[in-house]
Amino acid sequence: xxxxxxxxxxxxxxxxxxxxxxxGVTAYWDGLLAGGGQPAEVPLPHLNMRTKKMYLVDRAEIPxxxxxxxxxxxxSSPRLAVAAAEQALTDAGLEYGACDAIPVVLGAELGNADxxxxxxxxxxxxxxxxxxxxxxxxxGIGSRAALTSVGNACSASGYxxxxxxxxxxxxxxxxxxxxxxxxxxxxxxxAFNRLGAADPVRCRxxxxxxxxxxxxxxxxxxxxxxxxxxRRRGAEPYAELAGAAWSCDAHHPTAPDPSGxxxxxxxxxxxxxxxxxxxxxxxxxxxxxxxxxNDVVESQALRRMFGERIxxxxxxxxxxxxxxxxxxxxxxxxxTATLMLRHRKVPANSPIDQDPECGVWLxxxxxxxxxxxxxxxxxxxxxxxxxSFVVKDVAGEGSKWSR
Amino acid sequence: xxTVSTGELAVVGMGIVAPGISxxxxxxxxxxxxxPGWFRAEVALPGRxxxxxxxxxxxxxxxxxxAVSDAGDRFSKTxxxxxxxxxxxxxxxxxxxxxxxxxxxxxxAEELSPSSSPFIAMSSFASRLSMEHGITxxxxxVNSPFTAGLEALRIAARAVAAGRARAVxxxxxxxxxxxxxxxxPGSEAGAAVxxxxxxxxxxxxxxxxGVRGAFLAPDAAGDAAAVLGxxxxxxxPGRIDAVLDDSAVGTAAARWLDRLADKREVVIVPAPAQAGxxxxxxxxxxxxxxxxxxxxxRAVLAASAQGTLAFAELTVVPRTAIGxxxxxxxxx
Numbered sequence: 001x002x003x004x005x006x007x008x009x010x011x012x013x014x015x016x017x018x019x020x021x022x023x024g025v026t027a028y029w030d031g032l033l034a035g036g037g038q039p040a041e042v043p044l045p046h047l048n049m050r051t052k053k054m055y056l057v058d059r060a061e062i063p064x065x066x067x068x069x070x071x072x073x074x075x076s077s078p079r080l081a082v083a084a085a086e087q088a089l090t091d092a093g094l095e096y097g098a099c100d101a102i103p104v105v106l107g108a109e110l111g112n113a114d115x116x117x118x119x120x121x122x123x124x125x126x127x128x129x130x131x132x133x134x135x136x137x138x139x140g141i142g143s144r145a146a147l148t149s150v151g152n153a154c155s156a157s158g159y160x161x162x163x164x165x166x167x168x169x170x171x172x173x174x175x176x177x178x179x180x181x182x183x184x185x186x187x188x189x190x191a192f193n194r195l196g197a198a199d200p201v202r203c204r205x206x207x208x209x210x211x212x213x214x215x216x217x218x219x220x221x222x223x224x225x226x227x228x229x230x231r232r233r234g235a236e237p238y239a240e241l242a243g244a245a246w247s248c249d250a251h252h253p254t255a256p257d258p259s260g261x262x263x264x265x266x267x268x269x270x271x272x273x274x275x276x277x278x279x280x281x282x283x284x285x286x287x288x289x290x291x292x293x294n295d296v297v298e299s300q301a302l303r304r305m306f307g308e309r310i311x312x313x314x315x316x317x318x319x320x321x322x323x324x325x326x327x328x329x330x331x332x333x334x335x336t337a338t339l340m341l342r343h344r345k346v347p348a349n350s351p352i353d354q355d356p357e358c359g360v361w362l363x364x365x366x367x368x369x370x371x372x373x374x375x376x377x378x379x380x381x382x383x384x385x386x387x388s389f390v391v392k393d394v395a396g397e398g399s400k401w402s403r
Numbered sequence: 404x405x406t407v408s409t410g411e412l413a414v415v416g417m418g419i420v421a422p423g424i425s426x427x428x429x430x431x432x433x434x435x436x437x438x439p440g441w442f443r444a445e446v447a448l449p450g451r452x453x454x455x456x457x458x459x460x461x462x463x464x465x466x467x468x469x470a471v472s473d474a475g476d477r478f479s480k481t482x483x484x485x486x487x488x489x490x491x492x493x494x495x496x497x498x499x500x501x502x503x504x505x506x507x508x509x510x511x512a513e514e515l516s517p518s519s520s521p522f523i524a525m526s527s528f529a530s531r532l533s534m535e536h537g538i539t540x541x542x543x544x545v546n547s548p549f550t551a552g553l554e555a556l557r558i559a560a561r562a563v564a565a566g567r568a569r570a571v572x573x574x575x576x577x578x579x580x581x582x583x584x585x586x587x588p589g590s591e592a593g594a595a596v597x598x599x600x601x602x603x604x605x606x607x608x609x610x611x612x613g614v615r616g617a618f619l620a621p622d623a624a625g626d627a628a629a630v631l632g633x634x635x636x637x638x639x640p641g642r643i644d645a646v647l648d649d650s651a652v653g654t655a656a657a658r659w660l661d662r663l664a665d666k667r668e669v670v671i672v673p674a675p676a677q678a679g680x681x682x683x684x685x686x687x688x689x690x691x692x693x694x695x696x697x698x699x700x701r702a703v704l705a706a707s708a709q710g711t712l713a714f715a716e717l718t719v720v721p722r723t724a725i726g727x728x729x730x731x732x733x734x735x
Contacts, residue, residue, distance in 0.1 A: 049512035070621045070650070070709045104618075108546070109524065113500075120504055127497050127584035127677060130525075131546040135709035139620035144630050146616025147711050148554060151492065151546035153524035159543055163558060166565045187504040190512035191523035246541035246567055250483070250533040254521045262539055265484070382521060383530025385542050 010168045011237035011394060012338050013230050014092025014223030016084035016179075018062075019322050019332065020055040020216055024087060029339045032347040033367065036321025039202055039214055044114065044186045045121040051198040054184060055216030055323030069136045071128075075115030077108065078133040080219035081181035082140045088177065089141060092223040093235055096141060103145035103173050105164045106134040107156030107180035109327035114183040133181050137221075141177065151327070154289070156180060157220075158330030158379030158387030162244040164224050165389075174229040179221035180328030188326075189215060195254070197291050203324060205288035205317045206295050206362055207352040213289040216323020220331035222338075239338045242374065242392035243274025249384020256294055256384060260301035263386050267305050267376060270388035274374065278306050281390075282372025283314050283346045285333045286360075287380040289324055298378065299358040314368050315360050316340070320350040330379040330387065337375035337391035344370050412560045412571070412599040413607035415477060417688050418469025420447065420462045421593025421681070426469075430595070430689030431644075433672075434682070437579045437592035455518040459495045459578035459594070460528050464535055466594035467572050471536065474598045474608070478536060478570055487540035487568035489559040490529035491551030491575040493679035494590060496522055498581040528576060540568040549648075549674070550616070550705045551575065552684030553713035556599070557614035563601050573597045577679035589675035595684045597691075609691040610698075610719040617712040624655035631659045634714050640700035642668040644690065646683045648676055650708030660704070676708070687715050696721050 017024065020038075021031025031037065039053035063079045085104075089096045111131045119125070134149040150160045157180030164178035192198040197212035204210045230237055247266040251257035271278060286298050303310045318336055319325075325332050340346055346369075349362040373393040380386050417427040420442065423435025435441070444453060447465035456464075467488075471478045478486060499522055506514050521527050526544035533542045543558060545551045552575035559571040577591035602611045617634040619627060635643075645660055647653035653674070660669045674682055683705035690701040701717045 046508035048507055048510070072709075103616075109526075116500075117504060120501070121508065125501070125581075125583040126586050127494065127501075127580050129493065129548045129709070130497075131493075131548065132709055134547065135618070135620075135707075135711060138618045139622070139710060142620075143618050145618060146554075146557070146713070147547060147618050148558065148616075149545060149547040149551070151525050151544040152542075153526045153544075156526075159541075163561070166561050170561060170564065172561075186507060187500055188523050190507040190515060191503060191520040193512040194515040194517060194520045246543075246562075247484070248487075248533045248539050248542045250537055250539050252534075253527060253530060265539075382524040382527050383533060383542060385526060385530065 008169045009227035010165050010224055010241050011227045011230050012222055012239045012241060013225045013235045013237050014088040015335055015338060016087025016091060016221040017335055018057055018080050018083050019218035020057055021322060023061050032321055036350055042184050044117060044184060047186055049190050049193040051193055051200040053214060057218050066136060069132055072132050073115055075112045075183050076217065077111040077181045077183035078136040081106065081133045081137050084179060084219035084221040085137045085141060085177055088221040088223050099141040100144045102141060102143050102175050102177050103147060103167065104134050104138045104143055105148040105160045105176055105178040106137060107150045107160040107327040107330060108133045109151055109153050109156055109182060110185045110188050113185040113187060117186045145173065152385050153381040154326045154329055155379040155381035155385050155387050156327035158389065161241065161330055161334055161389055162246060162387060165241055165244055168224060168226050174226045176224045177221060178224055179219060180331035181219035182326050182328045183217050199290055203290050203319045204352055205290040205319055206354055206358040208355040209353065210290040210292060212291050213324040216325045218325055218328060220328055220335045222331060222334055237394045239341045240392040240394050242390045243270045244387065244389035245269030245273055247386045251384050254382050256297045256380065258297055260297050262384065263301045264304050266386045266388040270390050274390040274392060276374050276390060280372055280374045281376045282370045283316055283340060283375045285316050285318055285337055285375060285377045287378040288317050288319055296357050299360045302360055310360055312361060314346045314363050316346050317349050317362055333377040334391060337377055340370050340375055341391060341393045346370055411602035411611045411613040412556065412563065413602045413611050414597050414609040414691055415600050416470040416474025416598030417609065417691065418466040418473055419595045419685065419688060420466045427688045427692035430685050430692060434591055434593065457499055457522055459576050460531050462594035463528060463574060463576040464531060466574060466596040467532055470572060470596040470598045478598060481570040483537045483539045485540050485569040486536060486538040487571045488529055488532045488538050488542045489555040489571055489573050491545050491555045491680040492525055492528060493546060493548060493551060493577060494580055495528050495576050495578050496525045497584055498578060501581055501584060532572060547711045548709045549678060549680055549707035550711040550713040551680040553614050553705055553715050554616065556612060556715060557616060559599055560613060569601060571599045573599050575681045575684040577681045580677060586677060587675055590677050591679040591681040593681060595681060595688050597688065607720055610717055612687065612715055612717045614713055614715045618710050619652050619712055620710045621651045624651040627655035627659045631656060634712060639663065639667055640702040640716060643702045643704055644670045644672055644686045645704040646672045646674050646686060647706055648674040648678060648708060652706050652708055652710050656706040687717065690717055691719055693719060694722055695719055
């Protein structure tokens, strides 16, 4: 029987990404510093809707393989996940294909939808699983450990990261490959168009003219590892996944609870789990989707968390640069937080005409110093399914951030 | 330091809504065909606010009501922030997704139903549980092919051990595929929900369960022994119900189980190629509902064509009958 040890430290030792900013973590960070990506029209047939754009991975960069798995024809999402997984394991110094003891935990919402939609447009209607990606990655890395596929929509990989954290703390694994992957989806875009939640211009959270979100595709994968295990094998951690928490609004099928009580509770519990205080937070990566109510409620909740300091605490509005990657959004935010800690800076936000109801600081003039040892990340989803997690500096333990 | 066992959950309430299944005690029977009218929402969910929900959402709500009721008022007495849900889905939104997509293709997105559109997020099927039962701890959806129901039990146990909840509704919900999606008979419809709590002494009304997982890639199915041996362990329970399809992984698992057949009762439950995640959790429920005069160990193994494996090990507490509303008519 395993035990859960909240004191066991869990560190990040490998990173991988493929997004509209390119392939690889360096391209990703450089892309953020350069101002992010631009939306483009989605290459799917029968796209009968007003807003047809997403932040897209360059189609030439999407790997052609694996094209099939266990009889299922694969769309872009599983192939992106495999590509990002290989990067992350290589980065961690682990041999791709020989990771039999490493579990995969993946956030995937409408994973293989693009393949199904292409097939439907050509008259092929037989149903195959929407969510093969975790198994495809598991097979690729040579895993024999239990796989987990999380489907909590836009907070799926926030949940996945927490599950992976709990697995290592519980002693079920020393190393977990965790992340998220999403492709393009006609049905998803159509539904958001119908709900009035698809911005026709771009993804512009906290802008006074925001009109909804805009999706992005891609995959971010992260190697999480027990700190003692990483040290024994000589791996240098990027950062620590120091704490995480969940909550649920229990309020409305799609809209956030205007009180923000449960998202404040998640942020508070995540910091407590990390044994940090709000003063340790040097940046927040908000959920910030661009839907009018979400951004106001989250801004107000952040003010409750940080008080007047919210006026000088930088927020980084990630979705403005890579779109809303839904099931992969938490993994991309974790990746971004880790890179901020490594480079000790917060990239400049995309220019916006800020909504005065969103009283947060989004530095836009240029990168700012990351002045604190931790980055707080929020991910939320339909149904009020919330996660918050804290990524903490490890190099800073001997530096000015040492507490 | 917080140190908690992560192995097991206690099952204190059960509810099932599925064609041909009258209750947990009948859950070892195969699902019936989802003939029109098999589910009467107005009976299962009287009151307002349910009419426009997809049927699968109604199945889950109805099963959750039965499970919560079966356990008395324990769930409502749990503080809201410690109430949680972990729900498995596979084909739950398949027919609806197809319908939405055809509407986009043929008429345009503006013609989509506004009440159906939110269910493009597959976690929306489970999210309604939170409003129904005041769940503010967490509401988690898992979607691994076929094994997700058992995976939900595993995640719930881990989350309870980590202090993220004290009462979890662990469920699986499926909806029948559309005629154009289905390649054969047997797609599942219905929902099963187990009301679970920490496995502390005296808490296990039906029994306790723990779930382990593993992965066997289809092209490595020849190595089944190396994966299934550690998964099942050296001292497997006296009866193992294995829900398996005829894929390479399912076939390899069935062959491996043959070696146990002379020492253990192995019940192979055939699953169709497009099966969802309901049957394995339904099997767990059926085994918990059986009557025994002494603590009895049971297990459910599920294997997907994609290679996910889950093994639920149960200890069923002694009971001789389950009466009306789940009250023990005579407990040993």
